[in-house]
Amino acid sequence: MISHTAKITIVGLGLLGGSYAKGFFQAGYPVYGIDIDENAVEYARKMHWVKDASMDPAFCEGSDIIISALYPHTFIQWVKENQAYFKPGTVLTDVTGIKREVISEIGSFLRKDVEYIACHPMAGREYKGIRYADCSLFKKANFIIVPSKENTERAIGVAEDIANILKFRKVSILSPEEHDRVIGFVSQLTHVIAISLMNIGEDPKLVDYTGDSFRDLTRIANINEDLWPELFICNKDVLTEEIDRLIAKLKDYRDWIENEETEKMRAGMIEASERRKLFGRK
């Protein structure tokens, strides 16, 4: 397990970085924080989630573990500009929702005496900013570690420790390709559906005719428009393919409905119900 004397620095004190800081604090691992926003720095300090925080990137000097909670391209840029401050042996990790591009970019310039291990905590809320930080999110969330061929057992162990300290529900290990494939389906495609549904739902009176189903399918339509286009584009080969697969299946149902093919619909519904049962929780 990560030593209680290790210096851990979180870069980016937004919703997720703030929730990390709070989670480490509650687990007895006070951490350091860096953010370009003075208010976020002040807030993290005031809540005692950080030992100290700063707007200065050099503040990461001497860190054993650096956790970036920045958006993908901001993360890449930040490392490029500030890796001179890292000490030899530092383990660098992140929270970004796409991995092939991030791993290959970081790998192309990262100092050889520092190791990057990619992580994707699958937790979030429909709000931005440290004021909405909530580490109880992690209890029912999955944590995916995405090693590249270069990663050592030591760095993978640090990533597992982070997931365990923050009390994630389940830790999985996926290759960058597997990760982006599965995320393109379970996360990105579902967000595309939710926003599409709201985009075609023009009637402001819909709320009075809405059952739980519409509410459930559109909860995530309240989306961070600064982050998601970047995530979609970074994974565009997979995501466009997943959208195409969904459209093909929607067209099946469209045709079965048109041609009144009850048995085909029944078979599809039975398959769907069976598969959904694996997910247990409603």
Add this chain to the structure above:
Amino acid sequence: MISHTAKITIVGLGLLGGSYAKGFFQAGYPVYGIDIDENAVEYARKMHWVKDASMDPAFCEGSDIIISALYPHTFIQWVKENQAYFKPGTVLTDVTGIKREVISEIGSFLRKDVEYIACHPMAGREYKGIRYADCSLFKKANFIIVPSKENTERAIGVAEDIANILKFRKVSILSPEEHDRVIGFVSQLTHVIAISLMNIGEDPKLVDYTGDSFRDLTRIANINEDLWPELFICNKDVLTEEIDRLIAKLKDYRDWIENEETEKMRAGMIEASERRKLFGRK
């Protein structure tokens, strides 16, 4: 308000009929029940949700209000076969999720001394049968009354009373055309999406990589395959059009992602977030 001495009979003691019986019972209106399944009849009696229940359709004789909780075509057939037992002045209502066809079919043969007022309680669960009956569902559910041109104020009043006795969140009045349009969008389209997502989600390990978003979007994929193909087909003109509208919007996002059109995606996300806020509850 409906008199406490009125004879109310619920036909079909399944999930919804059972929940109705329980709701009336809790509100101090014990009702009568009819079902072809002896177990459902026994269960309703044992729970005291009905004064009495029977497998015999003639048991509806003398009812002031008959509420069908049958599937659409079963409802039509049942009325056709048993309307001879109705007494003059009976108000007949239902719970079916599609209205144009039901109203026009029932209207084509219903006795002229009986009045049918169409209702759609927008409540349900992912289970079948009276053992899952739960009238607390209604508190956050909408109730839609769907009058035809022939309906009297008296029958519409009875429908409103039913919604109020059962404590529905909000009562709306829509024309049959408006009803089928809005239901095609908020309920039927969302079910088509949920089952399509599960149908294309072959990987049994998905559950370990799934965040809340996939869980939310597929909750309703656990679907009653005996009922839903019928609902889809009854509303096929609207539903196929709604599927086409969704596919067109999904294709927009597909193209924007492919061509890296960040600004168009941002605008769509901002619109989606704004509209979703009207729905309040997460």
